[in-house]
Amino acid sequence: MTNITRRNLMKSAAAAGLALPALGRGAFAADPLKIGYIYLGPVGDFGWTWAHNKGRLAMVDALKGQVVADYVENVKEDASAIPILKDLAQSGHQLIFTTSYGYMDQTIEVAKQFPNVKFEHCTGYKHADNVGTYNSRFHQGRSVEGTIAGMMSKSGVIGYLGSYKVPEVVLGVNAFTLSAQAVNPKITTKLVMIDSWFDPAKEAAAVETLANLGCDVVAQHTDSPAGLQVCEKRKVWCFGQGADMAKFAPKTQLSAIEDIWGPYYISRAKAVLDGSWKPDDAWWGFKEGTVVMGPYNKALPAEVAAAADKIIAGWKDGSYDVFTGEIKDQTGAVKVPKGEHMTDDKLATIDWYVQGVQS
The missing domain is CATH 3.40.50.2300 (Response regulator)
Known part of the structure; x- marks a missing residue:
């Protein structure tokens, strides 16, 4: 070992x-x-x-x-x-x-x-x-984060730090955005990609950029806590990635997706x-226990925590799916008709962003 x-x-x-x-x-x-x-x-x-x-x-x-x-x-x-x-x-x-x-x-x-x-x-x-x-199914956790972000954002502008444009990351960006828009339809997501999974310096710089663009909540799909440390300094709400990173942003990490x-x-x-x-x-995913949300920040209002918990329960019992149409892409073209669900094969190969993502 x-x-x-x-x-x-x-x-x-x-x-x-x-x-x-x-x-x-x-x-x-x-x-x-x-x-x-x-x-x-x-x-x-x-x-x-x-x-x-x-x-x-x-x-x-x-x-x-x-x-x-x-x-x-x-x-x-x-x-x-x-x-x-x-x-x-x-x-x-x-x-x-x-x-x-x-x-x-x-x-x-x-x-x-x-x-x-x-x-x-x-x-x-x-x-x-x-x-x-x-x-x-990390996207299930992103929809929880997006729900929280949509309820916590005051600016209506949220941010996403991504690594590469691969299906896993695209799913995360889209789930985060769609669930936030379900709370506030006017929400937009600023997306910055750094072409790396682990580069603390690039991650920190990218989050600085997102904060400068007016994002008041930031999610990340990279591996170090460097971005969260910037959020802590800039007083921007954020989410840990892969593990509970609260010790790096004790005041501003709202929760985290924990990979089990x-x-x-x-x-x-x-x-x-x-x-x-x-x-x-x-x-x-949530049902099998490989996706788990980390502890909620004490600053999270009770109604926000309850909304997040409802999303988790919905994924577990099958009553919720963030990728239920109608869903449009960045150009406004309908990608998922009203009432339809994206199948796993389409989720696994997705290469387009939803309307409201600004990349």
């Missing part, structure tokens, strides 16, 4: 390559299942990677003695991820989680070369016989252990 450096990983893979032919598969029957993770950022980012690592630790704790789980952090979303994945596979890791959207093609490529290794890719949509995907990956990681490790693993396309 260690952080593997690239050098040590290569040594381990080389050693495994020498040992396996001599010992045979039967020699490892009693060995714990080796699981590998690659992380986009550092485990101490207090957001996305921190949450995945927390899930990994929960899995190890729940399956003591049955699994060992290693990770490599700060893996770029480019071709350099391929040799790292190969090294994990060659060093005996039988289940490998690739925890960011940008690893999709690399995961598929390496999986073809190691058909006996099982891979799971987070937030992607490409599959193979030994590649499954998993995601969390432990239950999923435990279930998939068990599936490998009992031989029932199959490539899945899991998309869990």
